[in-house]
Amino acid sequence: SISQNSHLAVSNFLCAVPSSPCSATGTLTVQQPLNYRAGARVQPADGGQLEEVFEPATGRVLCKLPCSGEKEVDLAVQSAKAAFKIWSQMSGMERCRVMLEAARIIREQREEIATMETINNGKSIFEARVDIDISWQCLEYYAGLAGSLAGEHIQLPGGSFGYTRREPLGVCVGIGAWNYPFQIACWKSGPALACGNAMVFKPSPFTPISVVRLAEIFTEAGVPKGLFNVVQGGAATGQLLCQHPDVAKISFTGSVPTGIKIMEMAAKGIKPVTLELGGKSPLIIFSDADLENAVKGALMANFLTQGEVCCNGTRVFVERKILDTFTKEVVKRTQKIKIGDPLLEDTRMGALINRPHLNRVQGFIKQAKEQGAEVLCGGDLYVPDDPKLKNGYYMRPCVLGNCKDDMTCVKEEIFGPVMAILPFDTEEEVLERANATKFGLAGGVFTRDIQKAHRVVAALKAGMCFINNYNISPVELPFGGYKFSGFGRENGRAAIEYYSQLKTVCVEMGDVESVF
Ligand SMILES: NC(=O)c1ccc[n+]([C@@H]2O[C@H](COP(=O)([O-])OP(=O)(O)OC[C@H]3O[C@@H](n4cnc5c(N)ncnc54)[C@H](O)[C@@H]3O)[C@@H](O)[C@H]2O)c1
Numbered sequence: 001s002i003s004q005n006s007h008l009a010v011s012n013f014l015c016a017v018p019s020s021p022c023s024a025t026g027t028l029t030v031q032q033p034l035n036y037r038a039g040a041r042v043q044p045a046d047g048g049q050l051e052e053v054f055e056p057a058t059g060r061v062l063c064k065l066p067c068s069g070e071k072e073v074d075l076a077v078q079s080a081k082a083a084f085k086i087w088s089q090m091s092g093m094e095r096c097r098v099m100l101e102a103a104r105i106i107r108e109q110r111e112e113i114a115t116m117e118t119i120n121n122g123k124s125i126f127e128a129r130v131d132i133d134i135s136w137q138c139l140e141y142y143a144g145l146a147g148s149l150a151g152e153h154i155q156l157p158g159g160s161f162g163y164t165r166r167e168p169l170g171v172c173v174g175i176g177a178w179n180y181p182f183q184i185a186c187w188k189s190g191p192a193l194a195c196g197n198a199m200v201f202k203p204s205p206f207t208p209i210s211v212v213r214l215a216e217i218f219t220e221a222g223v224p225k226g227l228f229n230v231v232q233g234g235a236a237t238g239q240l241l242c243q244h245p246d247v248a249k250i251s252f253t254g255s256v257p258t259g260i261k262i263m264e265m266a267a268k269g270i271k272p273v274t275l276e277l278g279g280k281s282p283l284i285i286f287s288d289a290d291l292e293n294a295v296k297g298a299l300m301a302n303f304l305t306q307g308e309v310c311c312n313g314t315r316v317f318v319e320r321k322i323l324d325t326f327t328k329e330v331v332k333r334t335q336k337i338k339i340g341d342p343l344l345e346d347t348r349m350g351a352l353i354n355r356p357h358l359n360r361v362q363g364f365i366k367q368a369k370e371q372g373a374e375v376l377c378g379g380d381l382y383v384p385d386d387p388k389l390k391n392g393y394y395m396r397p398c399v400l401g402n403c404k405d406d407m408t409c410v411k412e413e414i415f416g417p418v419m420a421i422l423p424f425d426t427e428e429e430v431l432e433r434a435n436a437t438k439f440g441l442a443g444g445v446f447t448r449d450i451q452k453a454h455r456v457v458a459a460l461k462a463g464m465c466f467i468n469n470y471n472i473s474p475v476e477l478p479f480g481g482y483k484f485s486g487f488g489r490e491n492g493r494a495a496i497e498y499y500s501q502l503k504t505v506c507v508e509m510g511d512v513e514s515v516f
């Protein structure tokens with residue numbers, strides 16, 4: 001069971017006593033407006049096109065979202081600029097106190113935020129609670145670092161010296177994906193605010209709701225009005241943000257094609273970027289692994305958030321000696337995953353984000369079959385008995401056997417609940433195959449041989465590697481990709497590098513020795 005995982009234990013403890021649910025599936029009324037600027041919810045100054053926002057569990061329209069234009073984007077950036085002047089002058093300890101208060105409020109509102117996230121994203125409430133816990137832990141962690149951010153003092157000849165100052169960048173733009181809406185906003189705002197920056201955040205137009213609550217929480221915690229703003233919209237709004245001359249940095253989470261466009265725009269303004277992009281990560285199971293843990297790990301690596309997870313280990317390489325035993329057990333457990341109303345306590349898989357995405361995932365499975373893969377379980381649409389869920393976007397989690405490395409289902413990111421099992425014979429062979437991908441976000445290995453485990457992860461060309469576990473998220477550990485999966489890091493001390501800049505000061509204590 002998922003509760004065996006020690007990194008989820010804190011969350012599970014809190015899960016045991018949920019406060020009364022704020023809303024049931026099919027009933028949430030979205031609080032409007034959804035833009036947030038200068039410390040308040042605002043209608044966009046030039047809201048143009050309306051986007052429909054869906055509740056994945058039921059398929060109903062939750063609200064219509066006005067996409068912000070140039071004027072609104074500029075107002076949000078100006079609001080952030082004004083707040084930056086105040087926030088950046090505060091001491092790290094002062095920022096720490098405000099951020100700790102924000103973390104406390106998130107904890108207090110955990111059930112309400114998790115419910116909102118579940119209704120808008122479709123993931124199970126069980127998982128949404130874990131996401132919210134990771135979110136407040138992130139703010140707590142960076143609050144802790146805020147007070148200790150410092151430069152260096154360097155002695156030079158004759159009593160002269162130099163020192164470095166770690167300074168904020170200014171107005172940072174955060175652009176998020178729809179799979180972890182609240183958590184992505186915290187992973188970006190945590191280090192950004194700790195370093196003294198202001199932020200304008202644009203969530204995915206599919207999941208615009210919970211981030212506005214984060215903005216309200218920051219205000220309630222005491223940040224200067226305008227320090228964290230939310231601008232709603234899709235690609236056009238995102239472009240306006242990236243191209244704005246007063247934006248100092250862009251932190252993006254999303255797909256590789258959009259990441260490329262973001263980098264092009266950033267290049268024109270010489271703006272630093274963090275790119276958290278897609279993946280097709282390998283999970284390697286050796287025959288000496290603890291089979292029970294390896295099976296659990298494979299499920300964790302593939303089926304969280306309906307498989308819509310960037311770092312999923314979707315290429316599961318299994319040493320041939322244990323292929324049949326492992327596969328049988330994985331299939332058995334996958335078939336037992338409880339699908340349905342994501343707000344029910346025992347549901348472990350909810351609905352995919354929207355109908356086009358569900359169709360896309362189904363298309364990958366159809367193509368996999370055409371290319372010779374065998375569907376060992378699932379892959380078909382799931383229609384829950386509850387009539388209110390009949391238009392939701394559900395499918396049964398799928399395990400594919402008889403996979404080959406050149407199949408589309410093994411090469412491309414599916415971003416759905418589809419695991420591909422691939423046999424291997426030797427360590428050398430599996431490493432070669434595991435690294436034969438344009439992506440490099442994550443990777444994992446299950447083995448009882450400690451030397452082999454470290455040798456294998458050292459050879460994996462991926463930014464986030466797991467030994468004998470998968471997809472846990474301690475906020476203390478840096479997270480980010482190699483190759484087409486992006487660059488820059490979120491979480492851990494490493495993220496500070498990406499939200500600050502070093503100023504060097506050289507101090508002369510003697511006379512100037514001029515060459516002229
Ligand atoms: N590495 C990570 O940490 C991580 C985490 C979550 C998701 N992802 C990746 O995200 C992808 C799924 O998310 P998605 O479908 O929302 O991705 P996406 O690239 O379609 O959209 C991501 C965000 O970018 C915005 N956007 C789209 N076009 C833009 C443009 N031209 N300029 C500026 N902004 C633009 C979108 O509105 C959205 O807010 C998957 O590939 C997944 O692997 C990566």
Ligand SMILES: C[N+](C)(C)CCCC=O
Nearest residue numbers: 180309310311471472473
């Ligand atoms: C919290 N997880 C499961 C590690 C996911 C991180 C974000 C990727 O989509």
